[in-house]
Amino acid sequence: MTKEILYKIDSLYRDQFRVTGYTFGEGEKALCVVGSIRGNEIQQIYTCAHLIRTLKKLEEEGKIVPGKQILVIPSCNPYSMNIEKRFWPTDNTDINRMFPGYDMGETTQRIAAGIFDRVKDYANGIQLASFYMPGEFMPHVRMMQTGFENIELAKEFGLPYVVRRHTRPYDTTTLNYNWQIWETNAFSLYTTGTDHIDREGAQLGLEAILSFMTRRGMLKDGFVNRLESQVVEDVDLVTARAGKAGIFERYVRTGQTVQKGQLLACILSPYDGEALEEIMAPVKGTVFFASDQPLTYSSTAVFKLIP
Amino acid sequence: MIKTVAAVELPVDEILQIRKKRIEPKQGNTGKRISIVTGIHGDELEGQYVCHQVIRRIESEINNLTGIVDVYPAMNPLGIDSVTRGIPGFDLDMNRIFPGNSDGTMTEYIASEIIRDLEGSDLCIDIHASNIYLTEIPQIRINELHQDKLLSLAKYLNVDLVWIHSNATVLESTLAYSLNSRNTPTLVVEMGVGMRITKEYGDQLTEGILQVMKELGMWKGAAGPVRRPMISRAVDEVEFVNAPKAGIFVQTASHGQYLHRGEEIGQIIDPLEGKVRARIRSEAGGVLFTIREYPVVDEGSLIARILKREEPYVPAL
Ligand SMILES: [Zn+2]
Numbered sequence: 001m002t003k004e005i006l007y008k009i010d011s012l013y014r015d016q017f018r019v020t021g022y023t024f025g026e027g028e029k030a031l032c033v034v035g036s037i038r039g040n041e042i043q044q045i046y047t048c049a050h051l052i053r054t055l056k057k058l059e060e061e062g063k064i065v066p067g068k069q070i071l072v073i074p075s076c077n078p079y080s081m082n083i084e085k086r087f088w089p090t091d092n093t094d095i096n097r098m099f100p101g102y103d104m105g106e107t108t109q110r111i112a113a114g115i116f117d118r119v120k121d122y123a124n125g126i127q128l129a130s131f132y133m134p135g136e137f138m139p140h141v142r143m144m145q146t147g148f149e150n151i152e153l154a155k156e157f158g159l160p161y162v163v164r165r166h167t168r169p170y171d172t173t174t175l176n177y178n179w180q181i182w183e184t185n186a187f188s189l190y191t192t193g194t195d196h197i198d199r200e201g202a203q204l205g206l207e208a209i210l211s212f213m214t215r216r217g218m219l220k221d222g223f224v225n226r227l228e229s230q231v232v233e234d235v236d237l238v239t240a241r242a243g244k245a246g247i248f249e250r251y252v253r254t255g256q257t258v259q260k261g262q263l264l265a266c267i268l269s270p271y272d273g274e275a276l277e278e279i280m281a282p283v284k285g286t287v288f289f290a291s292d293q294p295l296t297y298s299s300t301a302v303f304k305l306i307p
Numbered sequence: 308m309i310k311t312v313a314a315v316e317l318p319v320d321e322i323l324q325i326r327k328k329r330i331e332p333k334q335g336n337t338g339k340r341i342s343i344v345t346g347i348h349g350d351e352l353e354g355q356y357v358c359h360q361v362i363r364r365i366e367s368e369i370n371n372l373t374g375i376v377d378v379y380p381a382m383n384p385l386g387i388d389s390v391t392r393g394i395p396g397f398d399l400d401m402n403r404i405f406p407g408n409s410d411g412t413m414t415e416y417i418a419s420e421i422i423r424d425l426e427g428s429d430l431c432i433d434i435h436a437s438n439i440y441l442t443e444i445p446q447i448r449i450n451e452l453h454q455d456k457l458l459s460l461a462k463y464l465n466v467d468l469v470w471i472h473s474n475a476t477v478l479e480s481t482l483a484y485s486l487n488s489r490n491t492p493t494l495v496v497e498m499g500v501g502m503r504i505t506k507e508y509g510d511q512l513t514e515g516i517l518q519v520m521k522e523l524g525m526w527k528g529a530a531g532p533v534r535r536p537m538i539s540r541a542v543d544e545v546e547f548v549n550a551p552k553a554g555i556f557v558q559t560a561s562h563g564q565y566l567h568r569g570e571e572i573g574q575i576i577d578p579l580e581g582k583v584r585a586r587i588r589s590e591a592g593g594v595l596f597t598i599r600e601y602p603v604v605d606e607g608s609l610i611a612r613i614l615k616r617e618e619p620y621v622p623a624l
Contacts, residue, residue, distance in 0.1 A: 012577065012579075090608070109607065170403060245318040299413045
């Protein structure tokens with residue numbers, strides 16, 4: 001294992017801003033794993049830390065296949081993490097909206113360019129992603145539909161679901177999208193949670209990455225998830241919305257199978273507790289996403305079901 | 308007349324409303340309509356003054372109005388009220404959600420109602436105020452895809468600069484892009500700085516709005532003479548100056564001034580050591596149209612934008 005500073009900039013009053021990478025094995029650039037990009041992605045840095053500890057041990061045991069190089073970057077944004085901000089401290093920009101970056105541009109464009117330069121030549125790229133909707137997700141791997149995506153590869157993580165995301169205009173500046181454009185097989189790995197630690201979720205993410213590495217010939221007799229992943233198109237997910245705003249009282253969890261018309265949650269009046277709305281399952285299916293916000297706005301997607 | 312464009316209930320005993328003021332002519336309605344929009348970014352307040360001035364000027368000479376004027380001063384009321392650039396509670400830039408979706412989330416629904424209301428205007432003017440970091444001279448930004456239609460209208464708005472910029476995919480979710488692609492001509496004004504009102508700029512734009520209404524045939528009243536703007540068409544006409552080092556930026560050149568090649572724009576100082584970390588100079592001769600307002604800079608922070616020109620800009624009236 002070698003630890004290396006991949007990118008740095010000096011600050012006026014703070015310690016130097018550093019993006020640190022851990023490299024395992026030598027040779028062909030086989031896999032790059034990126035942990036947190038935003039300051040609240042605690043579960044992502046935590047999962048990455050476990051991965052680094054595990055790979056260190058596996059390397060010592062000679063389990064990394066010769067000729068394969070793996071780079072792990074636990075955090076692209078320690079500055080924001082240290083002050084509990086999601087985005088860049090001075091200008092509130094999101095590094096994950098700046099790829100492929102520009103080395104003569106603004107601060108976060110430079111950081112993105114500096115990182116992208118170090119990660120772009122890997123055959124496979126995994127980002128431990130967080131979702132903008134706060135809530136619980138079924139663990140899954142997501143690939144963006146760019147025309148270059150190879151969805152079969154995503155099944156090698158052995159997670160229950162592989163989701164193909166249809167690209168939207170704002171996706172084009174993310175790491176995942178640009179990786180694919182630069183011919184890296186890019187995966188976003190979603191376990192559970194973002195701003196809190198979930199040990200089970202981290203273990204699941206770790207095993208998924210090890211399974212992928214084993215099946216892709218990077219690890220000798222490593223761990224393999226035998227689960228057969230189901231491919232889901234993001235446009236096929238069925239949304240259940242809260243029509244009204246109020247207190248969100250939820251009765252089901254992710255992974256649960258629900259019948260059409262089953263009561264999933266109620267929206268309660270925050271003043272007198274009266275039920276303003278009952279949210280029913282629009283179809284029979286598995287709960288893929290469930291909001292965990294105690295107050296909800298109107299017309300908000302609070303569940304996503306796999307029919 | 309005050310009209311509600313969109314209304315949604317918030318979780319605890321509050322209704323969020325996007326409202327507009329409609330001024331209709333007393334006589335001789337040509338059917339023309341102009342829409343003045345601002346406050347998409349809650350920390351940009353320059354447009355607040357302009358909305359107020361435009362309404363006052365028109366109402367004081369209401370008999371000279373021959374078309375409909377719609378004024379939308381607060382597209383993001385929650386943002387304006389809470390000193391938040393985006394939509395509070397959603398951590399979302401409102402100018403990245405258009406054209407919206409009537410069956411979508413609360414914010415997408417609001418965006419779609421806004422588009423529905425604005426669509427069909429003969430001209431829409433979306434007033435922005437840069438951000439809290441940079442100050443801009445009054446200018447109009449035009450996406451190159453829509454320049455044919457917009458440039459002729461932009462000339463009447465009494466701004467100092469019309470900047471035609473290249474298209475980027477992320478910009479396709481802005482209000483202006485959505486309206487222009489629906490054949491509702493929309494001009495984006497950037498002027499001044501976030502969290503402040505620059506009265507002089509507001510007065511300047513107000514005259515321009517009245518002048519463009521005259522050109523559209525919907526105003527017969529007073530409208531000040533308008534200046535002829537500089538026009539930037541090519542990508543390499545604008546020089547971007549970024550901070551080479553972190554520090555505190557202190558401006559030495561004045562905003563809007565002509566800079567000769569190598570002339571100092573400002574310094575990045577180090578208050579801890581009492582040293583000058585960097586002297587920022589212009590690489591080319593030109594007009595300093597954007598200048599850093601917020602003193603704290605990181606490496607890479609934008610310090611200035613210069614429109615490369617042989618000669619100073621004298622606003623010809
Ligand atoms: Zn703005």
